[in-house]
Amino acid sequence: MTQQAFLSAEGHRKTREEKKVLAGTLVGTTIEWYDFFIYAQAAGFVLAVLYFEPLGEENQTLAQLVAWASIGISFLFRPLGAILAGWLGDRYGRKLVLVLTLLGMGGATAFIGLLPTYAAWGMAAPILLVVLRILQGLSAGGEWGGAALLAVEHAPRHKRGLFGMYPQIGVPLGMFMAAISMFGLRAALTEEQFLEWGWRMPFLFSFVLIVVAYLIRRRVEESPVFAEMKQRKKESSAPLKELLTTHKKNVFLTALIFSANNAAGYMIIVFFASYASSAVGFSTTDTLIASLVGALGWFIFTYFGGWISDRIGRVLTYQIGFGILILWCIPMWFLIDTGSLLMFALAVFVLTIGLGPSYGPQSALYAEMFPADVRFSGVSIGYAFGSIMGGAFAATIAQAIYDATGQGWMIGLYLSGLSLISLIAVSLVPKTLQGIDLEAGGSSAEGSETPESETRSSGEHLPVK
Structure with a gap:
């Protein structure tokens, strides 16, 4: 690459269409996670009392465990949502799926706000609550994959990590909105x-x-990669079948890579507030303040993780993030157990230093692991199964560990073990995948390479790190 071309690539300015894409992917994932966070917070504060009342009469701990489990139920349906969204997204485009998942997620959330309690409707109330959670799970299964690919497939080759970071920061932004709303109320x-x-x-x-x-x-606008793929008529006749026969290794790796980050993230989202309140004695206001600190740190380091992955490599960025999680997931509980709000907030903030690098580059890493005709299915299904392995029942498992041992740091041992598994998984991803051609004629997900073509937006590409 010539010096002039390098400066041209580095100096790339976002076009008006790129800005619309990034805004569209950011707002959707922010709302998705806002919806999930307010449910998670409600599960910690009110759902055990209002919807699982019979269990609470005999055993309040059991009622709370069921409330946590109701969070995990929706995750079990994410793979089905991912399959449906992948089928639609690989045939009819990323944009259509994003609209459908937005309506499904937001509609289910709003109807939860209208749902009568157990005292009013009896068993019908918790049953309908679970049905709405299932609808949220189906929608979430397709939301992230569509947003991630729309962002990454619009990106210049050398800024995929940066562009793909936008749907990722929807998590801390959604968490911040949820915490602020609950704090105010x-x-x-x-x-x-x-x-x-x-x-x-x-x-x-x-x-x-x-x-x-x-x-x-x-x-x-629709993703240029999908538009080109459609123009070339390279849609697979059976993308799911092809995915599971030809690219199953990378589906498995994407699931393992996401599992630890998702589990640790759900400690901030769901469990810390309940643990700090019931086991340590923090007020609800204090736990919400710590959540806001966590959201701020998560935003900063997720942004940094996406940006730095374009410079030092996505695999290395992930390895740094998981290394921090392995080292921090046990000590942080001793800070929380001090009963000091400052130490609690510090424990959560340091955790986000590891969460950001192991989450910010995810959109770009996953997109480069699959060819265009099965990419939506691949990233969505891998993400969905990773969320089941990680966050689906993380709060339930954490509560069970604490009930059995009475020691918070034992939960950290569980999280460190998951982080080690994810570290090994991401280390198996070939570093040479970074910067490959994402066009419809791109590489195989199993690590084969194609000659690097010119960057779509800038006309040049950076060397693969």
Whole structure:
């Protein structure tokens, strides 16, 4: 590459269409995770009392375990959502799936805000709650894959990590929005008002977010890679079958890579607040403050992780992130157990230093692991199974570990073990995949390479790290 061409590539400015794409992917994942976070927070604060009342009469711990498990139920349906979304996305485009998943996720969330409690409807209430959680799981199974690919496939070759970071930072932004809304309600309402109707307000607000996100996403153009693939008529007649026969190794690797990050992330999302309140004695306000600190750190280091992966390599960025998680997941519990809000917030913030590098590059890494005709299916299904291995029942497992041992650091041992597995998995991904051609005629997911063509946006590409 000539010096002039290198400067041209580095100096690439986002086009108007690229800005619309990044805004569309960011807003969708932010709303998706806002929806998940408010449910997770409600599971920690009110659902055991309002929807699993019979269990709570005999055993309050059992009622809380079931409330945590209701979070995990939706994860079990993510693979099915990923299969459906992958089938649609690999044939009819990424944009269509993003609209459908947005409506499914947001609609289910809003209806949870309208759902009567067990006291009003009896067993019908928790059953309908689970049905709505399943709909959320189906929608979430396709949301991330569509957003990630739309961002990465619009990106210049040398900025895939940066572009792919935008749907990733939807997680901390959604968490921040959820924590702020819960914090405001807890501060403004009495305990009785919050239990009676206040907890429903963040769910109903999802109606507004759906409208905003739809107006943004409807203006986004289809992925250029999918458009070219369609023009060349290279759609697979059976992408799922091809995926599971030809690319099963990379599906398995993507699941393992995501599992540790997802499990550790769900400690911040779900479990820390409940643990700090019940086991250590923090107030609800204190736990929400720690959540806000966690969201801020997660945002900063996820952004950094996506950006730095374009410079030092995605595999190395992941390895750094997982290394930090392995080392920190046990000591952080001793800080939380001090009962100091400052130490609690510090424990959560340091955890995000490892979460960011092991999450920010994910969109770009996964996109480069699969060829275009099965890419949507590959990244979505791998992501969905990774979320089952990791976050689906992380809170339930953590609660069970603590109930059995009475030691928070034992939960850290579980998280460190998962992080080690994910570290090994990402180390098996060939570093030479970074920067490969993502066009419809691109490489095989199992590590074969194709000659690097010119970057779509800049006309040049950077050397693979």
